[in-house]
Amino acid sequence: MVQGDLDSDDEPEDDEPLRGAPQEFDFDSDEDDGAGPILSTARISKQARPATIVPSNSDEDSSDSDEGGKITMANIEARSRALDEAAAAGAEIDAQELRQAALEASDDDIDMEEEDIDGELRLPTVTEREEEKNKGGPDVHTVQQRMKHCVRVLGNFKKRAEKGRLRHEYTEQLISDIASYYGYNEFLAEKLFQLFSVAEAIEFFEANEVPRPVTIRTNTLRTRRRDLAQALINRGVNLEPIGKWTNVGLQIFESSVPVGATPEYLAGHYMLQAASSFLPVIALSPQPNERVLDMASAPGGKATHIAALLQNTGVVFANDANKARTKSLTANVHRLGCKNVVVCSYDGREFPKVMGGFDRVLLDAPCSGTGVISKDSSVKVNKSERDFTLLSHLQKQLILCAIDSVSPESKTGGYLVYSTCSVTVDENEAVVDYALRKRPNVTLVDTGLPFGREGFTKYRGKVFNPSIGLTRRFYPHAHNMDGFFVAKFKIGKRSKSKTISEVNDVQMTVASAESGDEIGFDPNEDKVYIEKAKRRQMKAKGLRPPPREKE
Numbered sequence: 001m002v003q004g005d006l007d008s009d010d011e012p013e014d015d016e017p018l019r020g021a022p023q024e025f026d027f028d029s030d031e032d033d034g035a036g037p038i039l040s041t042a043r044i045s046k047q048a049r050p051a052t053i054v055p056s057n058s059d060e061d062s063s064d065s066d067e068g069g070k071i072t073m074a075n076i077e078a079r080s081r082a083l084d085e086a087a088a089a090g091a092e093i094d095a096q097e098l099r100q101a102a103l104e105a106s107d108d109d110i111d112m113e114e115e116d117i118d119g120e121l122r123l124p125t126v127t128e129r130e131e132e133k134n135k136g137g138p139d140v141h142t143v144q145q146r147m148k149h150c151v152r153v154l155g156n157f158k159k160r161a162e163k164g165r166l167r168h169e170y171t172e173q174l175i176s177d178i179a180s181y182y183g184y185n186e187f188l189a190e191k192l193f194q195l196f197s198v199a200e201a202i203e204f205f206e207a208n209e210v211p212r213p214v215t216i217r218t219n220t221l222r223t224r225r226r227d228l229a230q231a232l233i234n235r236g237v238n239l240e241p242i243g244k245w246t247n248v249g250l251q252i253f254e255s256s257v258p259v260g261a262t263p264e265y266l267a268g269h270y271m272l273q274a275a276s277s278f279l280p281v282i283a284l285s286p287q288p289n290e291r292v293l294d295m296a297s298a299p300g301g302k303a304t305h306i307a308a309l310l311q312n313t314g315v316v317f318a319n320d321a322n323k324a325r326t327k328s329l330t331a332n333v334h335r336l337g338c339k340n341v342v343v344c345s346y347d348g349r350e351f352p353k354v355m356g357g358f359d360r361v362l363l364d365a366p367c368s369g370t371g372v373i374s375k376d377s378s379v380k381v382n383k384s385e386r387d388f389t390l391l392s393h394l395q396k397q398l399i400l401c402a403i404d405s406v407s408p409e410s411k412t413g414g415y416l417v418y419s420t421c422s423v424t425v426d427e428n429e430a431v432v433d434y435a436l437r438k439r440p441n442v443t444l445v446d447t448g449l450p451f452g453r454e455g456f457t458k459y460r461g462k463v464f465n466p467s468i469g470l471t472r473r474f475y476p477h478a479h480n481m482d483g484f485f486v487a488k489f490k491i492g493k494r495s496k497s498k499t500i501s502e503v504n505d506v507q508m509t510v511a512s513a514e515s516g517d518e519i520g521f522d523p524n525e526d527k528v529y530i531e532k533a534k535r536r537q538m539k540a541k542g543l544r545p546p547p548r549e550k551e
C-alpha cells in the first residue's frame, strides 16, 4: 500500500514549518438547529476555508484541530496520520444505515425537536403548485422554508405529515424545490436525490455548490514531494500533504502565484490533478516493467501517474478516441518526462483487435460527470435520461473490450480498474454487474483503497452481484473530493470449451441488458484499419503501396 509520509526516508534537517494553514474543520455539529443539514451555515464556512480532503463527519477529526498551532515538518506526519485515521473512520460511519435510509426514506434519518416544526407551513396542492409555476416559480425564501419543512416531515412522516397527504407528495415537492434552488433539471435532481437518505441528499447538493480543494500530484520522475513542497512554499504557496493514502499528493490552500504556471509546473515537477483521480491508479497498482493500457486517457493525469509508478520502465499505451484531446495528453507526457508512454487514438471498442495482452488496463470511462458538478455546473441542466442510457451502453461496450485487452496469463498482473467521475448507479454498479454477467472469467477484488463507501449491491429493486460491495464510491460531502467510483477486476483464463473465433464473436457482440438490443461490431470494419496500417508501413519503408481497392 502506498504510504502517506513526506518521503520519510529523509528526515528534515531543520524544523522549518510548512506554511500550510492549520485546518479548520467544518464538523457536522451535534447541535441541531432544527433545520437539519439544510441551508445551514455549513455552506458559508466551507466556502470561506476549503476543508481538508476526506471526511469531515467524524467527531474524531477534532483531534487535529485541537492541536492548533503551526504545522511543522516534525508534526506534519503525525497530524496527517491522525487526520486520515479519523477520515477513514468517518467515511465509513453509518454508510450502511444511510444507504438503507436512502432506500426506505426512513422516518428516523433526522433527529429533531418536535417544537421546531414550522406549523404554518403546509404542502401546496397541485393547483397551488401550478399557479406558483405560472407566476414564474416561488421566491427563494419560500423554497428554502418549504425544503426545510419537507425534510422535517420526511424525517418523521407519521408524526409530522399533514393529514391526507402522502409521503411521495412531500418527496416530489422536495425534489422540485431542490431542482429550482440548486438549478438542476428535475430529472437529474431526482436521480441524484434517490442515491441518498433525505438528509444526506441535501448535504450532497450543498457540497456540489462548494469548490473542491486544489490538489497537485508530485511527479516522482522529476522530484520528491518534500522538495516540491519546499520549492512551492518558497514561492508563497500555502500547502499540506493530502493524506496517508497518497505519498505524492499536496493540497494547496492559497497561493500568491498561479499554480498552473510556476517554474516547477513548467519543468514537470507536478500535475494539477483532483485528489479523486489518484484513486483508480492507486487501485491499479502498476508494477515496474509491466505493459499497461489506459484506454481513455486524455489529458493524461492518470496515464502519467501510471508511467511514474512504473518508474519509466515497461510501457503505457495512453489511448483516447478523441484525437484533439491527445494533443494535451502528449504535451503532459513530454512535460512530465514520461519516456515509457505511447500515445494512440482508437475507439476503445476496437482495442482488442488492435492489440492485447496487457498486464493491467485502466478504463477511466467517459461519463456524465455527476461527481464533478462543483467544477462543471452545466451538468445540472444538460443531462437527460437518454444521455444516461447512451453512456451506460457505451461504458458496457468499453468495459468488455477492456477486459478482453487484459492478459489472463500475466505473471505480475491480470487486472482491470474501471472508474468514473459519476455517482449514478447506471454508470457504475450496473456496468460492473453487466461485465460480471458477460465475462464469467472475471471477478471483483478489493480495490486496496483505505476509504470510500461500498458500492450498491441492491438499488431500487435491482439486485446486483453481491461482490459489487467490493467496489468503492466517493462523495463530495463525505470525502471532500469529487464524486468518484472505482472497481477492480481480476481477469481469469477464459473457458477452453470455446474456440478463439467463438470467443471473439462473443467479445464483439455487446447486448444491452435493458433493451435486449444487439450492438454488432462489424468485423469487416477492421479491414480498413489493417489496410491503412499496411500502407503506412510500406510508405515508412520507402515502398509504394498498391492503389486503393475500390469499394
Ligand SMILES: C[S@@+](CC[C@H](N)C(=O)[O-])C[C@H]1O[C@@H](n2cnc3c(N)ncnc32)[C@H](O)[C@@H]1O
Residues within 6 Å of the ligand: 277, 295, 296, 297, 298, 299, 300, 301, 302, 303, 319, 320, 321, 322, 325, 346, 347, 348, 349, 364, 365, 366, 367
Ligand atoms: C474521464 S475522461 C478521461 C480522463 C483521463 N483518464 C485522465 O485522467 O486525464 C474520458 C475520456 O474518454 C474519451 N473517450 C470517449 N469515448 C471513448 C471511446 N469510445 N474510446 C476511448 N476513449 C473514449 C474521451 O475523449 C475522454 O478523454
